[in-house]
Amino acid sequence: MNYIIDHIPRTTPHNRRPGVPMTPQYITIHSTGNPKSTARNERAWLTNPSNTVTASYHIVVDEKEAIEVLPLNEVAWHAGDGNGQGNRASIGIEICESGNRAKTLENAVWLVAKMLNERGWGVDRLKRHYDWSKKICPRIFYDNGRWTGWEQFKDAVQREISGGGNVTQDKNTPSAWAKEAWDWANKEGLLDGTRPKDNLTREEFAVVLKRLADKK
Ligand SMILES: [Zn+2]
Numbered sequence: 001m002n003y004i005i006d007h008i009p010r011t012t013p014h015n016r017r018p019g020v021p022m023t024p025q026y027i028t029i030h031s032t033g034n035p036k037s038t039a040r041n042e043r044a045w046l047t048n049p050s051n052t053v054t055a056s057y058h059i060v061v062d063e064k065e066a067i068e069v070l071p072l073n074e075v076a077w078h079a080g081d082g083n084g085q086g087n088r089a090s091i092g093i094e095i096c097e098s099g100n101r102a103k104t105l106e107n108a109v110w111l112v113a114k115m116l117n118e119r120g121w122g123v124d125r126l127k128r129h130y131d132w133s134k135k136i137c138p139r140i141f142y143d144n145g146r147w148t149g150w151e152q153f154k155d156a157v158q159r160e161i162s163g164g165g166n167v168t169q170d171k172n173t174p175s176a177w178a179k180e181a182w183d184w185a186n187k188e189g190l191l192d193g194t195r196p197k198d199n200l201t202r203e204e205f206a207v208v209l210k211r212l213a214d215k216k
Contacts, residue, residue, distance in 0.1 A: 001107045002065040008046045008056070016046060016056040020075040024119075026090035027112060028079055028127045029153070030057065031138035035097045039067045042094060057092035061108050063099035071201060079132040086132030091115070097140055109153065113160035118197060120171050123154045123161070171197045188215070 008017050032042060039062040045051055046069055056076040059068050070076050072091050079086025095108050116125060128150060129137035136142050141149035174182040174196040186193040190211050200208075 001061075001110065003068065003111075004065055005068045006043055007071060008043075008069055012047055013049075014052060014054045016054060016077070017070055018075055018077075020088075022073055022075045022088060024072060024089060024091045026085065026125050026127050027115060027121075028086055028090040028092050028129060028132065029095065029108075029112075029138050030078060030092060030129045031095045031140040032060070032097050033137070033139060037096065038062045038098050039065055039096055041098075042096065043067050043069050057094050059091070059111070060094040060096065061104065061111055062096035063103040063107065066107065066111050079129060080135050081132040084132060086127070086129075090127060090132075095138055095140060101140070105153070105156075109156045109160050113157045116157065117161060118171060123158050126154055126157065171195075 010017055010019055034042075037045070039060045042060040046056060054077055056070060057078040058070045058072055058076050059066055061067075075088055076092050077087055078092035078094075079090060081087055093108070093112065096104055098104075112126065116122065119125075128141070129135050130147075138150075141147055141153060143149075178196070182191075182196055185191045190208050
């Protein structure tokens, strides 16, 4: 599955990207509530001028791909709990209701397992939108007045983690192939020595380039 990074601009109206820093502690699962929209449709809606709602999330996944629409270290408005932990400390993932449901769920399971692995987290970090604010969401796991499928989803993520063989990866230790370069970059003051497994944003890259240029 493709993982596309296509962040909405800081200037997006209705405060959908407040730019507030966040240290995530949970992953919150949603479903879009729209049986027709794809991940690309959902991404486009965030910057559609006729959208007047203050609502956002971090990643949307469908049968084909996942799109990251906000940096995972910035607050999005998705949990309905105001300034509670749902909005302020969780990564919001929207599962599309369109297309092939089995394939979509397979992609979601893979993505969530990978994200938990990368952070050294277990499935206890997974929450439903419902857990923060009692909204019936993700509704794809709700039927006839009761939750169906949520425990199965978490079980599938757990199986993916267990089968992945990656669960014991220490996220605070650089990989063997990168250690020499990692130590050098820290000794030279180009990096700050933290988060060796995290992605580098374009702005962080710019800071590193400037540190390098300033050394000359
Ligand atoms: Zn939701």
